[in-house]
Amino acid sequence: MKDEQIKKAYEAAKEQYAALGIDADQAVEKLNTVSLSIHCWQADDVLGFENPEGGLSGGIQATGNYPGKARSIEELQKDIEKVLTLVPGKHRLSLHAIYGDFGGQFVDRDQIEPKHFQVWMDWAKKNNVKLDFNSTFFSHPKSDSGYTLSDFDPEIRKFWIEHLRRCRRIAEEMGRQQGDACIHNIWIPDGEKDKTVSRMKHRELLKQSLDEALAEKIDTKYLKDTVECKLFGIGSESFVTGSHEFYMGYAIKNNMMLTLDAGHFHPTEVISDKISSMLLFVPEVNLHVSRPERWDSDHVVILTDELLALSQEIVRSGQIDRVHIGLDYFDASINRLGAYVVGIRSAQKAMLQAMLEPTEKLRDFELKNKNFQRMAYLEELKAMPWNAVYNYYCLQQAVPVADEYIASIQAYEDEVTSKRSSR
Ligand code: RNT
Ligand code: ZN
Secondary structure (H helix, E strand, O other): OOHHHHHHHHHHHHHHHHHOOOOHHHHHHHHOOOOEEEEHHHOOOOOOOOOOOOOOOOOOOOOOOOOOOOOOHHHHHHHHHHHHHOOOOOOEEEEEHHHOOOOOOOOOOOOOOHHHHHHHHHHHHHHOOEEEEEOOOOOOHHHOOOOOOOOOOHHHHHHHHHHHHHHHHHHHHHHHHHOOOEEEEEOOOOEEOOOOOOHHHHHHHHHHHHHHHOOOOOOOOOEEEEEEOOOOEOOEOOEEOOOHHHHHHHHHHOOOEEEEEOOOOOOOOOOHHHHHHHOOOOOOEEEEEOEOOOOOOOEOOOOOHHHHHHHHHHHHHOOHHHEEEEEOOOOOOOOHHHHHHHHHHHHHHHHHHHHOOOHHHHHHHHHOOOHHHHHHHHHHHHOOOHHHHHHHHHHHOOOOOOOHHHHHHHHHHHHOHHHOOOO
16 A cells, blocks of 8 residues: 555544544554563464473463474564564563573573573563563473472472462563563463362462462562463363462452453353453453464454454553553464464554544443444444554554555565474
8 A cells, every 4th residue: 555545544534533523643642552462472382492392281282383483582583573573563572481591401490590581681672672471380291280389299389389489580580671560470270171079179279379489579660470360271171270260369369460361261251341340359450362262272363353342341441551461372373473463463453443432422322321322333433444543553653554564474484484494
């Protein structure tokens, strides 16, 4: 598309929105302040760099074997840098503990230190990106029993408590160096395949382990811990220790952040409707935006009704500063950079649509019991020219407009990722 065309379409869209009392310029400015926390693990199917032969375990799975996954920190950094040239806005990068720079040595999870992540902190500074962090409780022999922090075996628990303590210190260091709190997400795979009798015991153990690991007080200026619940995983169909009720209770009791992953609930249960409740009881909410296709399949985020509903709830709550939007999907069956770019751009498009809503007008209808009018406006809004606004935003930020990024990803595949041998 020519610049002139984009601008012309934007001017027309702006007028249409102005007629509804919405300032499109302001929406663009607002969207530009929304930083998504981009997950590092789409680049290599959640393998990390701890163990070259290591596979993925813990009830999650990346299916497909599209060529070109990142095989080293350098390749992963290069891929993310490329992604960042194809999306507007300033974003964060979310690292997992298995993505450290271990210098060719095996450094076990209870031994990791901030120094193993200095290369990422340097990279982040250079690229003007902020980091978030995740402790890694899966893909390790000490989680083979299916349990980590809630294992019956005190030695296993001790190992993972130490991992968690260390991860908090690493995240704290990231927060210090970047002058902005690093969000540290805690997700454990614990659970089992079949009818479990000692549910309460495992949950008691999890509570106790978390209490112990989180006892060290670290300033929330640098570190914000958040806990992520789940309904089930592969091999943990019947029981998951860290259920929604468990972590909702834990987060409220400890006045800490809660992570809501779009794929971690019953098939027709949606996280969009949880935002307005959780914001009343926990200080902040972290999202793992993902696309469950029939189960927690971690498909690439696309513009679905639920993505839009989620964005609307974030914007309508007026609490956008208390909601952190992280991505969490891993599709190994398609070009991985393409997966990143589509997911990021779709998340932004949904946020933009929500920001272009005449919410006050809709609330007013609601107040007056004019619910036909509310419904009709909500329907009309779907067909408003929000995409012209997004295209303009891309032009303004000097990144590819509309489908232009597709060719760029193909070129990167031809020149870079297709030449990588598989791991
Ligand atoms: C697993 C959780 C978790 C992971 C990442 C890799 O079901 O969603 O957040 O996807 O930590
Ligand atoms: Zn998640």
